[in-house]
Amino acid sequence: MIRPNPAVLILCTLFAATFAPFSSAQTNDSAEISTFENADQTETTAQTQTPPSNNSQEPSLEDLGLAPSQTQSDPQLQARLDKRAHMLRIHQKLGLITAIPMIASVATGFGAGGKGTSTSDRWAHLALGSVTGDLYFATAYFAIFAPRIPGTQTRGPIRVHKALAWIHGPGMILTPILGAIAFDQKSKGEKVHGIASAHGAVAIVTAGAFGAALLSVSLKF
Amino acid sequence: MNAKFLIGLLLFAAPAFAQTDQQWILQQSTLTYHVSHPLHQSEGVSHEARGKGACHQGQCDFLIAVPVKSFNSGDSNRDLHMLQVVRGAEFPLVTVRTRLPEDAGSSATVLADLEIQFAGQTAQYKQVPLQLAKEGDNFRITGTVPATLSDFKIDPPSLLTLPVKNEIPVRFEMTWRAEK
Numbered sequence: 001m002i003r004p005n006p007a008v009l010i011l012c013t014l015f016a017a018t019f020a021p022f023s024s025a026q027t028n029d030s031a032e033i034s035t036f037e038n039a040d041q042t043e044t045t046a047q048t049q050t051p052p053s054n055n056s057q058e059p060s061l062e063d064l065g066l067a068p069s070q071t072q073s074d075p076q077l078q079a080r081l082d083k084r085a086h087m088l089r090i091h092q093k094l095g096l097i098t099a100i101p102m103i104a105s106v107a108t109g110f111g112a113g114g115k116g117t118s119t120s121d122r123w124a125h126l127a128l129g130s131v132t133g134d135l136y137f138a139t140a141y142f143a144i145f146a147p148r149i150p151g152t153q154t155r156g157p158i159r160v161h162k163a164l165a166w167i168h169g170p171g172m173i174l175t176p177i178l179g180a181i182a183f184d185q186k187s188k189g190e191k192v193h194g195i196a197s198a199h200g201a202v203a204i205v206t207a208g209a210f211g212a213a214l215l216s217v218s219l220k221f
Numbered sequence: 222m223n224a225k226f227l228i229g230l231l232l233f234a235a236p237a238f239a240q241t242d243q244q245w246i247l248q249q250s251t252l253t254y255h256v257s258h259p260l261h262q263s264e265g266v267s268h269e270a271r272g273k274g275a276c277h278q279g280q281c282d283f284l285i286a287v288p289v290k291s292f293n294s295g296d297s298n299r300d301l302h303m304l305q306v307v308r309g310a311e312f313p314l315v316t317v318r319t320r321l322p323e324d325a326g327s328s329a330t331v332l333a334d335l336e337i338q339f340a341g342q343t344a345q346y347k348q349v350p351l352q353l354a355k356e357g358d359n360f361r362i363t364g365t366v367p368a369t370l371s372d373f374k375i376d377p378p379s380l381l382t383l384p385v386k387n388e389i390p391v392r393f394e395m396t397w398r399a400e401k
Contacts, residue, residue, distance in 0.1 A: 058282040061316070064271035070288045070313060077310035085305040088298075096381065149301055156296030217298070218381055219260055 091142035171206025247272030265292035
């Protein structure tokens with residue numbers, strides 16, 4: 001009788017245990033030895049697969065090597081984003097509303113400064129200009145005081161939108177001042193003169209910049 | 222006699238011990254979402270997805286994760302707005318899980334069931350066609366996830382009071398490398 005060597009027995013057991021699943025897989029289906037590396041044999045037929053299920057073999061997020069800053073929830077930032085979005089939505093709506101009296105102001109302005117203009121034309125223009133100014137500064141408030149998001153680099157059409165604010169912002173301060181001087185001169189029966197004569201041109205540039213700012217974030221150029 | 226047998230056994234057994242389940246690592250990726258608005262067609266792109274696949278008993282489980290804030294549409298204002306509506310600060314990752322048969326690479330197209338976690342919601346997409354192509358030692362997988370905003374309970378953002386379309390298809394191109 002042959003007496004088995006314990007070392008040989010252990011190795012045999014290990015050998016058998018290691019190769020058993022491998023060899024059975026081969027016998028089950030010869031295609032299973034072809035992994036992704038054997039894709040040269042492409043087929044146009046679609047394969048179906050079983051739905052994912054949870055088991056210990058599945059990779060986890062920890063396996064992906066993501067930085068904690070990329071995976072951790074930040075409710076404070078979310079609150080900041082929510083507040084920012086809320087304020088910018090108001091900014092957007094008020095901006096659209098502001099465009100209506102602004103267009104009307106420009107339209108009535110053409111008739112408000114002429115020789116034959118009536119007092120009512122000037123008052124109508126003044127009223128529309130005042131409403132435009134109030135709405136404009138309310139609109140600007142919601143953009144200026146919307147929370148900034150740290151680490152954000154400004155890209156895209158918003159840069160044009162912001163740059164145009166440097167034109168229509170000072171324009172919206174200057175236009176009513178010049179308008180008030182012009183209104184005063186006209187009320188005294190004088191011809192609009194001096195710096196006040198720039199009121200119309202400044203207003204048109206301001207309205208143009210405002211319109212362009214509105215379009216810059218509305219339409220894709 | 223015993224010594225020879227042992228050496229022979231060891232020679233056979235060594236490769237067997239080295240044999241481990243195959244793993245796949247995501248090498249490169251481009252994920253692109255598309256948003257339609259009456260005034261705009263915009264796309265956001267991310268190249269920052271991480272992914273891993275682990276094969277076991279003829280099946281490979283894949284996990285792909287991409288930071289929400291890594292999507293760049295070329296407009297920082299839109300990206301921040303996107304981050305807000307999808308609650309990207311609260312749920313900073315989009316994760317995709319799927320399972321494919323280990324021999325899936327032998328087909329040009331595979332239909333995969335995807336489980337996607339995004340914006341605090343989980344959606345299942347059944348039978349999503351994935352195109353597979355071998356490129357040297359790597360595999361290139363392309364496809365489109367027919368995602369919608371309502372799948373993840375996201376309120377459609379609006380511009381000039383007009384909301385975007387519900388459909389936000391996400392196109393992906395991924396290159397996977399096998400690791401032993």
